[in-house]
Amino acid sequence: MTPKPESTDDIELRLLLEAIAGQYHYDFRGYSMASLTRRLTQARDHFGCRSYSRLQDLVLHDPTAFPKLFSFLTVQVSELFRDPAYFRALREQVVPHLRTYPSLKVWVAGCSAGEELYSLAILFREEGLEDRTLFYGTDINPEALKKAEAGVYELDRIPLFTENHQKSGGKSSLSDYYTAAYGAAVFDKTLRKRAVFSDHSLVSDAVFAEVHLVSCRNVLIYFDRELQDRAVGLFKDSLVRKGFLGLGAKESLRFSAHAGAFTEFAPHERIYQLRGAR
Amino acid sequence: MTAANHPPEPEARPRAGAVVVGASAGAVEALSAVLPGLPAGYPLPVLVVVHVPPDKPSAMADLFRMKCAVAVREADDKEPVAPGTVYFAPPDYHLLLGRNGELSLSSEEPVLFSRPSIDVLFESAADALGPGVVGVVLTGANADGAAGLRAVRAAGGTAVVQDPATAQAAAMPRAALAACPDARVLTLDQIAAFLRGLGDRHD
Ligand SMILES: C[S@@+](CC[C@H](N)C(=O)[O-])C[C@H]1O[C@@H](n2cnc3c(N)ncnc32)[C@H](O)[C@@H]1O
Numbered sequence: 445m446t447p448k449p450e451s452t453d454d455i456e457l458r459l460l461l462e463a464i465a466g467q468y469h470y471d472f473r474g475y476s477m478a479s480l481t482r483r484l485t486q487a488r489d490h491f492g493c494r495s496y497s498r499l500q501d502l503v504l505h506d507p508t509a510f511p512k513l514f515s516f517l518t519v520q521v522s523e524l525f526r527d528p529a530y531f532r533a534l535r536e537q538v539v540p541h542l543r544t545y546p547s548l549k550v551w552v553a554g555c556s557a558g559e560e561l562y563s564l565a566i567l568f569r570e571e572g573l574e575d576r577t578l579f580y581g582t583d584i585n586p587e588a589l590k591k592a593e594a595g596v597y598e599l600d601r602i603p604l605f606t607e608n609h610q611k612s613g614g615k616s617s618l619s620d621y622y623t624a625a626y627g628a629a630v631f632d633k634t635l636r637k638r639a640v641f642s643d644h645s646l647v648s649d650a651v652f653a654e655v656h657l658v659s660c661r662n663v664l665i666y667f668d669r670e671l672q673d674r675a676v677g678l679f680k681d682s683l684v685r686k687g688f689l690g691l692g693a694k695e696s697l698r699f700s701a702h703a704g705a706f707t708e709f710a711p712h713e714r715i716y717q718l719r720g721a722r
Numbered sequence: 723m724t725a726a727n728h729p730p731e732p733e734a735r736p737r738a739g740a741v742v743v744g745a746s747a748g749a750v751e752a753l754s755a756v757l758p759g760l761p762a763g764y765p766l767p768v769l770v771v772v773h774v775p776p777d778k779p780s781a782m783a784d785l786f787r788m789k790c791a792v793a794v795r796e797a798d799d800k801e802p803v804a805p806g807t808v809y810f811a812p813p814d815y816h817l818l819l820g821r822n823g824e825l826s827l828s829s830e831e832p833v834l835f836s837r838p839s840i841d842v843l844f845e846s847a848a849d850a851l852g853p854g855v856v857g858v859v860l861t862g863a864n865a866d867g868a869a870g871l872r873a874v875r876a877a878g879g880t881a882v883v884q885d886p887a888t889a890q891a892a893a894m895p896r897a898a899l900a901a902c903p904d905a906r907v908l909t910l911d912q913i914a915a916f917l918r919g920l921g922d923r924h925d
Pocket of ligand 1: 526
């Protein structure tokens with residue numbers, strides 16, 4: 445497939461991403477262009493701009509426009525216990541290994557509004573591992589991190605969360621972990637007493653801790669392969685020997701530069717284990 | 723849209739780069755009349771979006787693997803597309819083709835209530851391959867695929883629509899035709915033959 449010559453739109457898009465990186469220090473240039481272009485087109489239309497150049501002008505000169513644009517640039521779809529089979533595999537296959545460590549660290553990379561981290565906190569409590577575990581939730585979206593910190597979700601999402609939790613092999617009732625108030629489910633504060641949410645970019649930041657499990661789901665799909673390699677490199681450097689890496693249901697290390705550093709631990713659930721000494 | 727320093731394609735009919743297919747209500751029957759007709763060694767990749775319930779593991783790839791001479795897979799993220807392979811969009815993910823010839827998945831919002839969305843696949847393929855894309859809209863009870871097929875045509879690609887009179891659900895092919903009045907209107911058998919023919923022209 446021969447690449448097409450750069451069109452005017454292409455040039456403008458390239459410059460827009462450069463402008464965002466230069467002014468706001470968020471670098472989206474290594475993201476998967478097919479879906480990023482879609483989201484930027486939606487943003488352009490939302491702002492009523494005729495071209496990406498106009499959008500660039502707006503975002504460079506009107507600081508209030510950027511946060512809104514940012515919400516188009518990152519995808520925030522998530523659920524508690526999203527893909528229950530993944531959490532069941534963690535529970536049944538990974539937890540027995542984790543039990544052998546006296547203390548544990550878990551990194552949820554691209555944690556969005558905290559759904560994935562709360563799922564793990566609940567699972568670890570059910571499995572009696574919570575007290576020895578520290579959870580790191582990281583993301584680049586400040587709004588999402590604020591929501592994660594708050595642990596409040598719309599009540600109408602709860603039936604799905606409850607069903608997911610049951611399917612994941614949940615040993616308790618999800619209602620044990622939240623109280624309903626004014627149309628919202630407020631999750632138990634004690635679930636996050638061992639959690640730290642912080643701003644961290646897989647594009648530009650470095651390893652910050654040695655961890656036993658990295659759960660990074662539905663984040664890598666928004667990256668091109670090169671950027672995926674950078675992110676997986678961070679996970680590799682951050683994991684203890686024989687540590688675990690869980691990806692999204694349709695993500696894999698098959699095409700990764702780091703594939704050789706991992707074994708397929710639960711292939712169907714996309715759970716990998718870092719090899720021992722190489 | 724050709725820049726001055728890029729002379730227009732010398733071939734009257736540019737070689738196809740990929741076939742993209744969208745189907746909804748009645749999809750299994752319609753695809754059963756089309757995909758098994760592709761010979762082993764078919765020179766093009768075929769990317770398929772079928773509307774399936776999000777919570778069910780897709781049975782599509784497994785079902786068609788048994789019926790087809792070409793390879794059939796459920797798409798993985800960043801998988802490079804290979805000729806002679808049918809890729810189904812996984813349930814609950816949009817499937818996109820990138821300009822680098824790799825598949826991308828995305829869980830952003832449904833489009834026209836659909837994820838995967840036919841429009842999303844077709845628009846990405848039109849952007850990636852321009853005239854090299856062949857878009858096929860089959861039976862369905864909604865309007866997904868119409869905007870995508872228009873994008874395929876606008877990029878110089880080929881538009882094919884199942885004859886609404888022969889479709890189990892006519893709404894989707896009708897909407898596609900309304901958006902692309904110059905699309906080829908074919909029966910399922912003719913679509914199968916047309917796609918096989920794309921293979922013959924290829925070297
Ligand atoms: C679709 S959500 C995934 C949420 C959750 N992990 C799940 O699977 O349900 C993707 C998240 O990745 C975050 N993200 C995007 N780029 C990132 C980067 N460079 N570093 C860290 N997180 C990023 C987005 O802000 C968003 O919250």
